[in-house]
Amino acid sequence: MKTQTFTLEVHIDSPKERVGRFISDFANYGKIHPLITAIRRRPPRSGALVSPADERRWYKVTDRLPLGPISFSFTYDVATAAAGSQSLLLEAWQWPQIHLRNHTAWRAAESGGTYLCEEVTVTAPRLLVSFVARTAEKAHRRAFFALRALLESEQNR
Numbered sequence: 001m002k003t004q005t006f007t008l009e010v011h012i013d014s015p016k017e018r019v020g021r022f023i024s025d026f027a028n029y030g031k032i033h034p035l036i037t038a039i040r041r042r043p044p045r046s047g048a049l050v051s052p053a054d055e056r057r058w059y060k061v062t063d064r065l066p067l068g069p070i071s072f073s074f075t076y077d078v079a080t081a082a083a084g085s086q087s088l089l090l091e092a093w094q095w096p097q098i099h100l101r102n103h104t105a106w107r108a109a110e111s112g113g114t115y116l117c118e119e120v121t122v123t124a125p126r127l128l129v130s131f132v133a134r135t136a137e138k139a140h141r142r143a144f145f146a147l148r149a150l151l152e153s154e155q156n157r
Contacts, residue, residue, distance in 0.1 A: 001097065002126045004133040005119065010144045013113040014151040016086065019106050022151065023116070024088055026059055026080045032146040035063040035139050037073065044079075056081040061092070065135065098124045098132055116144065 012019055022028050030036045042060045056079040064073045076094035083089040087105035092098075101121045109115040118140060122133040 001123055002129040003121060003123045004129055005121045006133060006137045006140075007120075008118045008137070008140055008144055010116050010148055011109055011111075011113055012116060012148045012151055014154075016106050016108045016114040018151060019114040019116060019147075020086060022147065023104055023106065024080075024082065026057065026078065026090070029143070032150060033139060033143045034146070035065060036061060037064045038062040042077070096125060096128075098122070098128065100132075100136060116147075118144070 027039055030039050038061070040060045042058045044056070044058050059078040059080070060075055061078050062073055062075045064071050074094065076092055076098075078090060078092045080088060080090045083103065083105075086107055087103060090100075090102040090104070092100040092102075094100075099122075101123075102118060104116065104118040106114050106116045120136060120140060122129060122136060124132045
């Protein structure tokens with residue numbers, strides 16, 4: 001197993017409360033993430049350590065990954081949880097032994113609007129980790145730009 005990390009940052013001309021509400025509702029990711037085709041709520045992942053105090057929300061997500069003239073669909077598990085009042089922790093598990101840990105935080109920007117920062121750690125088999133990290137970074141960058149465009153267009157209405 002090998003690990004790679006990437007960080008993305010964006011300024012969004014929208015109040016931090018609005019950005020936080022959107023980011024905290026994982027169902028919204030289907031509106032901005034270029035690979036996601038379906039998101040469904042699900043019970044906790046088999047074998048997960050879950051206590052009554054566990055506030056994670058569990059999902060089954062389907063992505064479609066284009067590779068040249070063909071595309072592949074795959075499904076994976078996601079758990080989300082608030083990590084304070086202005087951040088979210090997201091974890092995804094996919095076969096074969098792929099794990100993404102995503103910490104997203106937002107705060108009011110000094111110049112107005114919201115500063116959004118995401119750190120993603122990808123753990124995967126050595127032969128896959130670079131491909132998975134590159135694909136995730138490209139998709140998350142596109143999702144950040146789509147989020148900014150969506151919230152700023154709604155802000156200007």
